[in-house]
Amino acid sequence: MSDETREGSLSTDETPGGSSAVAPATADTVIEVDDVNFAYVKGKDVLRDISMQINKGQVTAFIGPSGCGKSTLLRCLNRMNDLIPTAEITKGEIRILGTDIYDPSVDVIELRKHVGMVFQKYNPFPKSIYENVAFGLRIQGIKSKSVLDEAVERSLKLAGLWEEVKDRLDSSGLGLSGGQQQRLCIARTIAVQPKIVLMDEPCSALDPISTTIIEELITQLKDEFTIVIVTHNMQQATRVSDRTAYFYLGELIEMDDTIKIFNNPSRKETEDYVSGRFG
Amino acid sequence: MSQTAPTGDNKPNPEAGSVVFKRKGFQFMGLGTQDFIRFFFGGNASLAIIILILICVFLAKEAFMFFPQHHAGLKDYRQSGQEFVDYIGDEIGAHTNLYSSANIAYFAEVNRTSREEDDILRAHRAVLANLENLTSKTWGRFEREVDALEDVGDDLEDLDPAKEEDQPKIAALQEEKERLEKEIVKFRVELKEEVSAAINTNEAWELGVGSDAPPPESLPKLREAVLFEASPEVDEEHPYIAELKAVSKAKKAAAVEEFADFKATLKAMQDVVRPLKSLHSEIRSIASENKAVLVKLSTAADRKEAWIKGAAATKDPDEKARMLAEAEKVVIEAPDYDAMAEPFYEVIPEHAALIAPIDTEMAVLFQQLPDKVETRSAHENLKRAKVYYDRFVKTVAENRENIKGWSHEKPVSAVESVSSFLFGRDWITNSSWHDVYGLLPIFTGSLLISIIALVVAVPFAVSAAIYVNQLAPLREQNFVKPAIEFIEAIPSVVLGFFGILVFGETLRVVSQVEWLQWVPGFPMAERLTILNAGLLLAFMAIPTIFTLTEDALNNIPQALTENSLAMGASKLQTVFRVVVPTAVSGIIAAVLLGFGRIIGETMVVLLVAGNKIKIPDFTEGIGVIAQPTHTMTGIIAQELAEVDAGSLHWRALFMVGMVLFAISLIVNFSAQRVLKRFQKI
Ligand SMILES: Nc1ncnc2c1ncn2[C@@H]1O[C@H](COP(=O)(O)OP(=O)(O)OP(=O)(O)O)[C@@H](O)[C@H]1O
Ligand SMILES: [Mg+2]
Numbered sequence: 001m002s003d004e005t006r007e008g009s010l011s012t013d014e015t016p017g018g019s020s021a022v023a024p025a026t027a028d029t030v031i032e033v034d035d036v037n038f039a040y041v042k043g044k045d046v047l048r049d050i051s052m053q054i055n056k057g058q059v060t061a062f063i064g065p066s067g068c069g070k071s072t073l074l075r076c077l078n079r080m081n082d083l084i085p086t087a088e089i090t091k092g093e094i095r096i097l098g099t100d101i102y103d104p105s106v107d108v109i110e111l112r113k114h115v116g117m118v119f120q121k122y123n124p125f126p127k128s129i130y131e132n133v134a135f136g137l138r139i140q141g142i143k144s145k146s147v148l149d150e151a152v153e154r155s156l157k158l159a160g161l162w163e164e165v166k167d168r169l170d171s172s173g174l175g176l177s178g179g180q181q182q183r184l185c186i187a188r189t190i191a192v193q194p195k196i197v198l199m200d201e202p203c204s205a206l207d208p209i210s211t212t213i214i215e216e217l218i219t220q221l222k223d224e225f226t227i228v229i230v231t232h233n234m235q236q237a238t239r240v241s242d243r244t245a246y247f248y249l250g251e252l253i254e255m256d257d258t259i260k261i262f263n264n265p266s267r268k269e270t271e272d273y274v275s276g277r278f279g
Numbered sequence: 280m281s282q283t284a285p286t287g288d289n290k291p292n293p294e295a296g297s298v299v300f301k302r303k304g305f306q307f308m309g310l311g312t313q314d315f316i317r318f319f320f321g322g323n324a325s326l327a328i329i330i331l332i333l334i335c336v337f338l339a340k341e342a343f344m345f346f347p348q349h350h351a352g353l354k355d356y357r358q359s360g361q362e363f364v365d366y367i368g369d370e371i372g373a374h375t376n377l378y379s380s381a382n383i384a385y386f387a388e389v390n391r392t393s394r395e396e397d398d399i400l401r402a403h404r405a406v407l408a409n410l411e412n413l414t415s416k417t418w419g420r421f422e423r424e425v426d427a428l429e430d431v432g433d434d435l436e437d438l439d440p441a442k443e444e445d446q447p448k449i450a451a452l453q454e455e456k457e458r459l460e461k462e463i464v465k466f467r468v469e470l471k472e473e474v475s476a477a478i479n480t481n482e483a484w485e486l487g488v489g490s491d492a493p494p495p496e497s498l499p500k501l502r503e504a505v506l507f508e509a510s511p512e513v514d515e516e517h518p519y520i521a522e523l524k525a526v527s528k529a530k531k532a533a534a535v536e537e538f539a540d541f542k543a544t545l546k547a548m549q550d551v552v553r554p555l556k557s558l559h560s561e562i563r564s565i566a567s568e569n570k571a572v573l574v575k576l577s578t579a580a581d582r583k584e585a586w587i588k589g590a591a592a593t594k595d596p597d598e599k600a601r602m603l604a605e606a607e608k609v610v611i612e613a614p615d616y617d618a619m620a621e622p623f624y625e626v627i628p629e630h631a632a633l634i635a636p637i638d639t640e641m642a643v644l645f646q647q648l649p650d651k652v653e654t655r656s657a658h659e660n661l662k663r664a665k666v667y668y669d670r671f672v673k674t675v676a677e678n679r680e681n682i683k684g685w686s687h688e689k690p691v692s693a694v695e696s697v698s699s700f701l702f703g704r705d706w707i708t709n710s711s712w713h714d715v716y717g718l719l720p721i722f723t724g725s726l727l728i729s730i731i732a733l734v735v736a737v738p739f740a741v742s743a744a745i746y747v748n749q750l751a752p753l754r755e756q757n758f759v760k761p762a763i764e765f766i767e768a769i770p771s772v773v774l775g776f777f778g779i780l781v782f783g784e785t786l787r788v789v790s791q792v793e794w795l796q797w798v799p800g801f802p803m804a805e806r807l808t809i810l811n812a813g814l815l816l817a818f819m820a821i822p823t824i825f826t827l828t829e830d831a832l833n834n835i836p837q838a839l840t841e842n843s844l845a846m847g848a849s850k851l852q853t854v855f856r857v858v859v860p861t862a863v864s865g866i867i868a869a870v871l872l873g874f875g876r877i878i879g880e881t882m883v884v885l886l887v888a889g890n891k892i893k894i895p896d897f898t899e900g901i902g903v904i905a906q907p908t909h910t911m912t913g914i915i916a917q918e919l920a921e922v923d924a925g926s927l928h929w930r931a932l933f934m935v936g937m938v939l940f941a942i943s944l945i946v947n948f949s950a951q952r953v954l955k956r957f958q959k960i
Contacts, residue, residue, distance in 0.1 A: 080845060085753075113847035123838045126861050139848045139856065185842070192847065 028055040030196060030226050031077060036092035038069075038076060040084060046072055050092070050252050052245060059218060059227045061237040061258065064247035065273070070230045073247070074198050077101075077228065078115035079108050097195065113140070116194035120201040122182040124173035129156075129165050132173040132184055136192035151191050158224075159187035160217050179210025186217065190225065197221065199229040203236065215240050234274060238262055246270045335940075342937040345930035349716065350696040351577065352927055358616050358687050359569035360562070361713050363623045366681050367559045367630060373671035374552050374641070377664050378545065381648055384660035385541050391654050393530035396523045399493040399501055403520060405486045406478075406501070410509050413477040414470060421466040428459040467510075474509045478502065544647045551640045555633050562626055567712070569619045576614065583609040620687035627682060638675050641668075666898060700934060706892045706909075708918065708928050716931040718938065720894045724809070724908035725878055727895060728888060731813025731904060732820055732877045737870055739817070740824035747825075748832040749854045760829070767822040775886030778815040779806065783887065786811055790905070800905030807889035810904040815887055816877045824873035831865025831957065832858060864957035871950035875943050881912040888913060911935050 031054035038047035047069045054060050062070040072081070076094060079101060081087045093100050101111055113136070124132050131138075133152045142148060152169070156162040161183045165176070173184055182202060189197060199218075203211040218227060218240045231237050237244055238258055245255035246269075254261065254270045265271045305312050356362050390397060411418065435452050438445045477483050486492065493501060504517035516524075535542065586606035590599045645668050652658050703717020747759050783806030789795065790803040800810070835858050843853040859866070889907020892914070897903050915932050922928040 078845060080841065083841070083844070109847050109849055111847075112845055117845040119838065119842065119845075121838055123836065123842045125839065125842070125857055135843075135848075135856070136846045139846065139852045188846065 028057075029053045030056050030097055031228070032093075032095040033073070034093045034095065036073075036076070036094060037090040038072060038081070038087070039090050040072075040081075040087045042086060045090060046250050047076075048250050052252060052255050054226065054228060054243075056226050057222055058242040059222050059229060059240050061241035061244045062228065062230045062247060063232070063234070063237055063244060063273070064253075066232075068247040069250045070247055071200050074117075074200055074228060074230055077196070077198055078112050078117055080117065082108060113192055114194050115196045115198060116189035116192065118182070118186055118189050118197065118199040118202050120204055122178065122185050122205065124176070124181050124184050124188070126172065126174055128170045129173050129176070129184060130169040133187050133191050135188060140192070155187040155191035156184075158190055158221065159183045160213065160220075161187055177210070179206050179213060182206060182210065182214060183217065186214070186221075190221070194225065196226045196228065199227065201230050201232065204232065211236070234262070234276075246273060248273070338933065338937060338940060341930060342933040345700070345927070345934045346693070346696050348927045348930055349700060350691055350693065352714070353691045353696055353699065355570065355573045355577070356713055357689065357691060358619065359573055360566040360620055360623045360687065361570060363682070363685050363687075364559065364563050364566045365713075366678050366685070367555070367562070369674045370634065370671065370678060371552060371556055371559055373667055373674050374548075377645075377667035377671055378548050380660045380664040380667060381548070382545055384648075384652060384657040384664065385538065385545060387654045387657040387660065388541070388649075388652055389531060389534040389538055391657075392534040393527040394491075395494060395497075396527035396530070398491050399497050400520070400523055400527065402484075402486055402493040403501060403505060403523075406483055406505050407509060409483045409485055410474055410477050410505065413480070413482060414473045417466065417470050417473055421463070421470055424459055424463050424466060428456065428463065431456045431459060471510050475506065478506060478509075538649075540647070541649055544644055548641070548644050551637050551644070555630075555637060558626060558629065558633060562623060565622050570713070572614050572619070576611070579609050579611045583611065616687060623685070623687070627685075630682060634675060634678070638672075641671065663898070700931070704894055706914070714928065716927070716934075718911075718935065720892050721909050721911045721914050721935065722938070723894055724888065725884075725910040725912070727809050727904065727908065728813045728816060728884060728910060729874060729877045731810060732816035733870065733874060735814060735817035736820040736824055736873060736877075740821045740873070741828050741866060741870075743821075744825045744828035744832060745854060745859060748829050749858060750850065763822050763825050765822075766818065767826075771819065771880065771882035772886070774815055774819065775883045778811055778883060778887040782815065783807060783811045786814075799900050800902030803905040805889060805905070805907055807887055807907050808905050809888065809895065809908050812884050812888040812908075812910075813904065815883050816880055819880060819883065820873040820877050823876045824869050827869030827872055828862075828866050831862040831869060834865065834957075835861050862957070864953045868950040868954040868957065871946050871953065875946040875950070878942055878946070879912060879939065881916050884910045885913040885916050890917065911939050915939075 031052075033050050033052045036047060036050045037045045038050075039045045050073060062074065064070055075081045076089065077096070089102055094102060096111070096115065099106065125135060127135070130152055133155050134148045137148055137151055153162065153166075156165065161180060164180060165184075173181065176184060182205075186197075186202075203214050206214065215236060218229065221227060222242075229237075229241065241258045243255065244258045244261040246253045246261065246265075246267075248269055254265055254267045256266070260266075261270060262274050265274065271277075307315075310318075431452055435449065435456070438449050438452070440446075440449060500519050504519045507513060507517045508520070583606050586602050586609065590602035590606065593599050593602065645664075648661060648664065650661070652661060700716055701718050703715060704719050705715045705717045706720050707713075707715040743759070743763065747756050747763075751759065786808075787803050787806050790798070790801040795801055803810075839857055839861060840853055843857040844850070848856065888910055890909050890913060891907040892909045895903045895906045895908055899906075915936055918928070919932050922932065
């Protein structure tokens with residue numbers, strides 16, 4: 001990660017986080033979380049008073065001890081929580097690109113095309129490599145071979161997988177190594193050119209070398225996509241992210257530039273956590 | 280310290296080690312409880328396997344003994360000359376089929392001209408019969424009264440009014456007579472009322488299967504005629520009916536005139552084979568006698584052995600001697616095979632001389648059959664006649680070789696005794712002529728039923744499983760799943776009842792609906808058909824396929840669905856592009872196991888398939904499904920109880936069981952293979 005990119009994307013010295021102070025959205029803001037509470041089961045909020053802004057072209061890391069609600073918040077951003085019948089946002093609003101995504105008029109499918117997601121457990125479809133990457137385009141009804149070919153090649157190149165698989169695009173995606181499969185999933189996600197890519201612990205099931213490759217990939221991808229990544233790995237957060245949000249027991253404790261969070265956090269809890277004295 | 284350590288200080292204490300590691304608890308011959316529990320379960324598992332192996336061995340032993348026995352039977356068939364006779368019988372059979380089809384066509388054409396009248400007359404008979412049924416109680420009472428009245432009349436005649444002593448009797452009888460007459464008048468009125476009420480019911484106009492309704496304009500007159508004839512005092516025909524009969528008769532006579540050529544052709548056809556038929560029946564009785572000799576011979580050894588065994592078992596010396604004498608009496612002497620076969624060789628030239636003119640004559644006569652007919656029945660029967668004619672020609676041609684080359688000494692090959700079972704086209708048992716065990720009729724029956732069942736069950740069960748597993752709301756899932764699985768618990772006999780009484784009848788009634796006549800096989804004459812059995816089996820297979828498909832879908836990791844949804848796929852896209860394709864081998868396995876369930880099912884097919892042992896007539900296209908059939912499972916269940924253990928028939932049934940066993944084995948094996956592939960995903 002170069003300093004230059006970080007400086008380019010640094011915001012002013014506002015201090016988002018806490019519970020009430022929400023800075024006004026800037027032109028660069030793509031995700032705005034505005035005082036959100038969320039519950040899986042009625043009456044038990046697992047996220048409380050979350051407010052944050054995520055800016056275009058940045059990598060934002062969510063960190064915090066297990067069970068603090070990182071994944072939950074991430075899955076709120078593309079409404080994956082809709083799959084759980086009783087789950088709902090009980091307070092507040094999430095706006096992406098200026099639209100309240102929980103508004104009844106919002107088409108979830110359209111939203112998910114713009115907000116892609118990479119999961120912890122890589123899960124290519126039991127189809128060929130080519131079909132895996134082309135999946136998102138195919139379900140949008142695109143049939144043109146040339147368009148698909150082009151998109152598959154571009155996405156695999158972006159995911160740094162092209163050279164490794166270009167000769168066996170027709171073989172099953174399940175035949176790849178773990179790291180390759182995860183990159184294939186990333187290629188699949190970015191093939192539909194989402195604005196935002198959400199990643200939930202994308203490297204936790206991978207070996208160190210694959211992890212390094214994917215981390216490099218993330219820093220390259222942020223030129224095109226806004227990335228939100230959940231990670232348990234502090235080093236990873238410092239390596240890939242521009243901003244970091246620390247959660248604890250369903251609350252956003254602090255969100256700031258990654259450098260600041262790891263070197264000079266404003267809250268004591270954050271410091272305890274990042275220095276390893278806790279969690 | 281040295282006092283407390285009896286074995287010395289510098290030696291390691293053996294006790295200490297064994298205290299920690301020694302096995303505790305119950306011990307027997309070095310085995311602990313754990314081992315016994317393990318052996319118990321392992322033992323049960325191996326017992327199951329041993330029983331399975333025993334079943335296989337037993338089945339195989341009984342079944343494969345079929346072939347030597349079958350071989351002997353075929354040899355008898357040849358040596359007795361029955362084979363030779365059947366060659367000629369085939370020619371006659373083909374001819375008879377041809378003739379009777381053409382004959383049906385002829386009558387369809389002749390009756391065509393008077394169809395309208397015949398329809399009305401048929402309806403007239405049907406309605407009269409229905410009315411009689413509907414009013415049968417009153418009729419019965421009425422008739423009893425009439426009889427009683429007659430008796431009284433007879434009694435009165437026997438008495439002499441001049442005699443003094445008869446006077447009181449006569450008076451009593453007179454009184455009785457008057458009473459009866461009054462009663463009868465009353466009953467007449469009652470009957471008349473009842474009939475006029477009954478004629479307004481739908482039951483009265485139930486015309487029976489296959490009859491065409493009379494033209495509507497005839498209905499008022501028909502009604503009048505029926506009412507007239509149904510009333511008790513009338514004994515003659517209504518003029519309308521009498522007139523119809525006359526017209527019908529006249530029209531028929533005209534038609535007979537018109538089709539005189541057709542009739543002449545038919546007659547010529549019948550005449551031309553007559554000499555061949557008498558030749559056939561002549562040699563047939565010779566072959567029968569030969570066969571009896573051979574059967575006696577083949578059982579002689581068994582009988583002798585039975586006597587000797589009996590003698591060995593009895594203690595009474597007299598009895599023993601008698602039995603031994605009996606055994607002595609049984610002669611096992613080979614007959615003179617050559618002499619037995621002699622008559623057949625003698626008729627070869629005679630047959631050749633007969634068949635050649637028949638062949639040429641039939642070619643001419645067949646051409647003379649009309650090719651333009653008006654009724655559907657005539658048309659179809661002539662089409663059938665064409666098929667039979669071709670078969671006749673083919674049989675005659677084949678027989679040229681068969682008969683010339685026939686030899687009673689030609690050995691029956693082992694292949695023949697196998698292939699005539701596996702590919703035999705007939706299954707004929709308990710016949711006085713020759714039993715034939717051919718698998719094809721029952722095999723095709725089973726196969727057709729299974730195909731229908733699968734074609735119906737698979738779409739239903741698979742889509743229901745997809746719906747319930749993937750799309751249905753939870754509440755619906757909780758209702759539909761147990762409901763479908765409950766089907767499995769219905770005893771198949773109950774389903775069979777349902778199939779006969781409700782389903783078969785409904786199907787038949789539906790098949791008679793006017794605007795459904797384009798459906799092949801409609802209208803169906805039978806209730807018990809391939810279609811009926813197939814549909815019921817489909818019903819039985821649905822739970823199996825449904826449950827297994829559902830399992831396969833359940834095995835698809837939730838993550839795959841989530842991935843797809845996160846890509847912006849809709850629920851349906853996810854189901855049909857990700858979940859189902861991933862589960863497809865599981866679904867195939869489900870279908871295969873469903874097939875196994877279907878082909879092994881016995882009770883339903885036995886009750887519902889119609890049990891007619893005949894290769895279905897495929898010339899009817901899809902309509903074949905409206906025919907009755909028999910199945911492999913059904914035939915075992917039906918016949919096994921009635922045959923002697925160890926007989927050829929008995930073994931043939933075992934062989935059928937063996938085939939079923941093999942099919943199940945293959946199906947299960949492939950299902951497992953497919954499943955294994957599925958689990959790799
Ligand atoms: N499907 C669910 N239904 C009910 N409660 C849930 C569900 N998923 C998560 N939770 C609860 O919500 C809380 C937050 O969970 P979440 O998965 O967001 O934590 P996390 O920060 O991602 O943890 P980890 O680092 O272990 O992944 C936890 O208390 C968890 O028990
Ligand atoms: Mg998580």
